[in-house]
Amino acid sequence: MLDLAILGLLMGRDHHGYEIRAQLRDQLGLWSNVSFGAIYPALARLERNGLVEVIDEPSIMDSLSTGSLSGERASLRSRRPAGGLGRKGRKVYRITTLGRERFATLLADPAAGDDSKSFSMRMALAKYLSSHARVSLLEQRRNDLVARLREVRANSTNQELDTYARSVMEHAASGVELDIAWIDTLLSGERNQPTHLAAEAN
Amino acid sequence: MLDLAILGLLMGRDHHGYEIRAQLRDQLGLWSNVSFGAIYPALARLERNGLVEVIDEPSIMDSLSTGSLSGERASLRSRRPAGGLGRKGRKVYRITTLGRERFATLLADPAAGDDSKSFSMRMALAKYLSSHARVSLLEQRRNDLVARLREVRANSTNQELDTYARSVMEHAASGVELDIAWIDTLLSGERNQPTHLAAEAN
DNA sequence: GTCATCATGTAAGCCGTTACATGATTGC
DNA sequence: GCAATCATGTAACGGCTTACATGATGAC
Numbered sequence: 001m002l003d004l005a006i007l008g009l010l011m012g013r014d015h016h017g018y019e020i021r022a023q024l025r026d027q028l029g030l031w032s033n034v035s036f037g038a039i040y041p042a043l044a045r046l047e048r049n050g051l052v053e054v055i056d057e058p059s060i061m062d063s064l065s066t067g068s069l070s071g072e073r074a075s076l077r078s079r080r081p082a083g084g085l086g087r088k089g090r091k092v093y094r095i096t097t098l099g100r101e102r103f104a105t106l107l108a109d110p111a112a113g114d115d116s117k118s119f120s121m122r123m124a125l126a127k128y129l130s131s132h133a134r135v136s137l138l139e140q141r142r143n144d145l146v147a148r149l150r151e152v153r154a155n156s157t158n159q160e161l162d163t164y165a166r167s168v169m170e171h172a173a174s175g176v177e178l179d180i181a182w183i184d185t186l187l188s189g190e191r192n193q194p195t196h197l198a199a200e201a202n
Numbered sequence: 203m204l205d206l207a208i209l210g211l212l213m214g215r216d217h218h219g220y221e222i223r224a225q226l227r228d229q230l231g232l233w234s235n236v237s238f239g240a241i242y243p244a245l246a247r248l249e250r251n252g253l254v255e256v257i258d259e260p261s262i263m264d265s266l267s268t269g270s271l272s273g274e275r276a277s278l279r280s281r282r283p284a285g286g287l288g289r290k291g292r293k294v295y296r297i298t299t300l301g302r303e304r305f306a307t308l309l310a311d312p313a314a315g316d317d318s319k320s321f322s323m324r325m326a327l328a329k330y331l332s333s334h335a336r337v338s339l340l341e342q343r344r345n346d347l348v349a350r351l352r353e354v355r356a357n358s359t360n361q362e363l364d365t366y367a368r369s370v371m372e373h374a375a376s377g378v379e380l381d382i383a384w385i386d387t388l389l390s391g392e393r394n395q396p397t398h399l400a401a402e403a404n
Numbered sequence: 405g406t407c408a409t410c411a412t413g414t415a416a417g418c419c420g421t422t423a424c425a426t427g428a429t430t431g432c
Numbered sequence: 433g434c435a436a437t438c439a440t441g442t443a444a445c446g447g448c449t450t451a452c453a454t455g456a457t458g459a460c
Contacts, residue, residue: 002447018411026357029370032317035449040413042447089411089456115234120374126366155228164328168231171384172322178380182373204419220439237421242441291428291439 001118002042003051005030007103008125010052010095017043017091028124030117043093051099055092108133114144116179123186135190142183149176203320204244205253207232209305210327212254212297219245219293230326232319245295253301257294310335316346318381325388337392344385351378 009015009023017040024030046052095103107125112118119141126134156169211217211225219241226232248254297305309327314320321343328336358371 016411017413026361027363027367029374036412037414037450038448044413088458091412120370124367124370127364159228161229162329165229165326167384167388168322168326171381172231174380174384175377178376179373182369182376186369218439219441238440239422239442240420246441290430293440 001113001121002034002038003046004103004106004125005034005121006039006042006046007051007095007099007106008121008128010093010099011103011125011128014055014092014094016093029120043091046099047093049098050096051102052093052095055094103128110140114141131190131193135187138183138187138190142180142187145176145180145183149173149180152176203315203323204236204240205248206305206308206327207236207323208241208244208248209253209297209301209308210323210330212295212301213305213327213330216257216294216296218295231322245293248301249295253298253304254295255298257296305330312342316343333392333395337389340385340389340392344382344389347378347382347385351375351382354378 005024005028006020009020009027012027015023017036020039020043021034021036024034025032043052047054107122107128112122119137122137126137129137152169152173156166156173159166161169207226207230208222211222211229214229217225219238222241222245223236223238226236227234245254249256309324309330314324321339324339328339331339354371354375358368358375361368363371
C-alpha cells in the first residue's frame, strides 16, 4: 500500500524521500504521518526492483571543481558513489517505465483492501484511472458500504447495548451513509462528464 | 488496544475466546474482525499476568464419573489439567480484580492514541468511566478533531490538487465535521444528565 | 556559532494477519 | 456418517512505528 502511494506521488513529479512524507499527507489523504523508517526502506526496495531511479538533481557540488577532493569535502563526496546526492544531500527519485506499469496494475488491482484508507488513497489517484475503471472502483466501494451499513444498522437496533455503545454504532452508521452519499456524487459526476478522451465511455 | 477491548468485554460478562471475536465487532465497533491468531495469545498473556482467569463452565464432562478414564475419553481428559475445558471444549474467561484495576487505568489513560478507532472503542466502553472522565475524553477528542479539521481545510483549498484528490480532502473534512457534531451531542448529553450518582458533577 | 529544520538511513520491536493443525458438536 | 460450524491453539511472516545515529543547510 505504501508502494502504491509512493509510486502515485512520483507519477505527478519527482520527489526526494523527506518530501514524500508531507506529500503523502497533503496530496493523498494518508493519516497520520507515515514514518521515515517506512519510507526510506520502501524507496530503496523500489529502486532495487527498478520501479524508481535516483536522478541527478542540479547540484551545487557539480559546479565545484571535479578534481580536488581533499580535507572535509571528501567525507561528503564519499557518500556519492555514482553522482547520487545533490543539493542538501537530497536523493531525488523518478518513476521508471516499469514503475508506471506496476503503478497501473496496483491501482487497478481488484484484490485490494476494502478499507476506507485504501479506498481514499486510490480515489486521490483516480485521475490515473480510465473512466471505466473509476466507475468500477466506485461501484465496488458502494456495494461494500451498503453491505456494511446493513450490518451496522442491524446491530445498533437489536443488541443489549448501553447508551454509549449504541451511540457509537449509530454514529458509525451515519459515517457510512455520508460515505455512500459522497460516492454517489462522484458517480453522477462520472456519468455527466464528456470524458474529453472519448475512448471507453458509455 | 486489544487488551483493553477484551478486558472491556469481560467487564460486562464472562466470555470464551471464540465468542470474543464476534463481540469485538458487535459490542465495540471494532472493524474488521480481529483474527483468532491475535485473540488467543492475548487471552493467554492476560491470564499469565493474572488479569483474567479461566472459570469452570458447567460441563457435561463434570457429570460423568470422575474415576474411570479409559479408552478414547482419556485423550480429551488429558487436555484439562485443572478442570479447564467445559462443554464443547470452551475455555470461559472471567476478569479478575487485578484485571478490573488494569482496565480502569487503560481506559482512562490520557496517553492513548488519538485515532478514531481507539476513541470509538473507548467511547463504547464509556459507561465504565466517571462522568468527569467521560467529559475529559470527549473534550480532548474534540480538540484533536478541530485541529485536524483546520489542517484538512487549509490543505484542500490551497494545493495543486486535481478534482479527485480535492474531493477526497473535502470529504475527509466532512467526516471530521460529522465527528465533531457527534461529540457535541454527547457532550450536551453529559451536561444535561443529573448523573444519578451526583458526585463530581459541575 | 549555534539552533531548528532538513535529510537519509538502520535496528529493534510491536501488533497484527495468514496459514496451518487439531479436534468437538450439531444438524441433517 | 458427513458436513458445517464451533472452538482452540501455534508458527511464520508483514508492515509499520520508535528509537537511534549521522550530518548538511539556513536563519539569526
